[in-house]
Amino acid sequence: MRCHGMVTKFVGPGFLQIADRYRGDPGAAARLSAKIVQGSVGTWGNVIMPRQPQVSAAEASALAEWVLAQQPAP
């Protein structure tokens, strides 16, 4: 939570920003769950998200679905 805000960018994009970017993209959950485990750079800028090999595939899938489910405040 020091890296990702719920809404706005800290080190990485806010979870709502990620959800907004991929809304309506049916392949997003699978791609993002792989990136949560393997790490990522270059999609949002030049800052690296480190790989997180301690996160299981099932946990990464649940995390990706949760990130993508974020909705703007009414």
Ligand code: HEM
């Ligand atoms: C389990 C915890 C985490 C989850 C669920 C998570 C989730 C995500 C997701 C879904 C993305 C979007 C990737 C894309 O659009 O292709 C992302 C990007 C990013 N995250 Fe994380 N993240 C986590 C931990 C962290 C940590 C600990 C850091 C900082 C040390 C971090 C920094 C970043 C950065 C810098 C990006 C942008 C990478 C790029 O431009 O490709 N994240 N994260």
